[in-house]
Amino acid sequence: MRVLHIITGLGIGGAEQQLRLLIPHMREVHSSVVTLTNPGAVADALRADGVPVTHLGMRGNRDLTALPRLARLIAGGGFDLVHTHLYRACVYGRLAARLAGVRTVIATEHSLGAAQIEGRPLSAGARALYVATERLGTATVAVSDTVARRLAGWGVRPARIRVVPNGIDVGRFAFDAGARRAARRRLGLAPDAYVVGGVGRLAAGKRFGTLIRAVADVPGARLLLVGEGDQRERLERVARECGAAERVVWAGAVSRGLPELLSAMDVFVSTSAEEAFGLAIVEALAAGLPVRYVACPALDDLPAGEAPGALRIGASAAEVAAALRSVPRERLPVPDAVRRYDIAHSARQLTSLYHEATKLPYEASDR
Template identity: 70%
Template sequence: MKVLHVITGLGIGGAEQQLRLMLRHLPVRSEVVTLTAPGPVARGIEADGTPVTHLGMAGNRDLKALPRLVRVIRQGRYDVVHTHLYRACVYGRIAARAAGVRHVVATEHSLGDRQIEGRPLNAGTRGLYLATERLGSATVAVSDSVARRLETWGVRPGRIRVVPNGIERARFGYDEAARRATRDRLGLPDDAFVVGGVGRLAPGKRFDRLVRAVAALPDARLLLVGDGEQRAELEAVARSCRAADRVLLTGACEDPPRGPGLEQPSLPALLSAMDVFVSASPDEAFGLAVVEALAAGLPVLYVACPAVEDLPPDAAPGARRIGGSVPELISALLALREAGPGRLPQPAAAHRYDIAHSARRLMSLYASLPSLPRSE
């Protein structure tokens, strides 16, 4: 089986890194086309041995990219075209059908209740999505919550398959030596209460509230892993709260790393350096960072996380849902600080979302494509 994955861009982001991780576990011949931004994840995918083609798309309305994509698909003689992220799903479905590919799969990574990939939902966005969805064979939802949202949008339930995001669970186990080394490297005292967060530094993630909450806790430190357009604003918030010396922004973290000798600690090492993990985002499609934190044995506070909410309560005993206001964050963090440091065993949720399970489910979908219901 030969599969072409088409994705909007390959900078460091959750969907991008999830594609790279899945490629490492799929027992098929794979190639990748990125419409734009062949960044760090593209280099990582190539280092893993999968070819990446940059289509050079200039923007959402660069229709000249469509015939280029059709040519790539025809020349590759692929059995399946698998698209990722909104723009790639729209253009990729059309191109695959024009190139004569029968089996077209699209993964919906970032559909929230009120946004898609961080942008507000509107009637035009939904209409274009549904029009091109009918050109595909199946739509993959990364969580049961996303599957329900797709049904609400109007996607036929029989065309939806749930293949959850996954993690390399064994990599995320707590490591005491990594904790000490990472804290020393970042200048974090051994006895400091370190609050952590991971994700793109964008307004929808509500990291500004987390900065304000940690600023209100004397001697607490905040370790934020990620980069994005809100970085300067978050630094300004920290200064305004007189907590700039207690807020550490590490920048983007490529995970899995491309090789040894990288300057930045790995994501598992950074999680080992934390005492509690917080996800303040009110609208998530999955919540992969929460699952990674749980696998690292961290107590987790979250505002929204389908990955946890779609499971029985005992699957993630270390996770607690809270309100997203600054006072609620402060109260929850105070309670955890008073309880003292401690690590939890990997919960059932971490096992449930091991990438090997997700890869098997995706392969099962590929194998079933001829029998999937077609659009009317």
């Protein structure tokens, strides 16, 4: 089966990394990728994996010249199915596939919140355009039950929604004491320092300013922030204003070194009040970290007790600080919740959906 993935950009982000992780596990599928914009680090990684990547060179949301170019690319590729990722790619990709004569289009909704999409506030126009073009596709994949409910609330017919959770390579995140020592030396963190960790785009919705203020109120605590984004300068200012400038370590964006950085942490905190899944939280649990979080559909949609090392907390800086003062500094067993989200399982579910949608034969396996 030949599949074309269309994604808005290929910088370092959750949806982008998820696509890169999925493709090698879909062994019956010959995948190619088109990025509308930003052929960044994940594009380089995909090419290194042997996946063809094309940059469409789209100049913005209203660059309508991209539509016929994308349609020609689809028509010339002999694809059985088009799979779109992220808002702009979903809108343009569905239209282009229809123009190219490809009728089987799957879309994955990675980042739909209650009041925002991909970190930006929702407008009535954006929602109407999304729902209108959704009808041109075959099915829409939600990365969590929470996102499925949000899509249905938008007016997407429940029969068109399939839940295929995000996944991780569980073994890759196993705690490594040697990596912990090496990462702490490199980052200037003492072996006995109490290190609080946060991972994600430095965007307003992640509320890392709240985490910085909370750490400032915990004597001796250090904060290791992994990620980059347009809020970096503002967050540095917050750290200075609350007297924590010397206690924050800015690790920047990483594509391969996250397991080592998670090994260097003592507790993981997610202060984001609105998530579509909560991938970084699952990765932290796979590293044996105690986790404190404000919102995480990946855990909240599961039966109680499947992630004993993770506790939901209040959203204010005072509540986060109070939670940090009582976290035991010990590595924990990997919980059942993490094993639910193994990437191989997600890839099998998605491959099965491809074959169901195209009517091409498929024999499921446990490879």
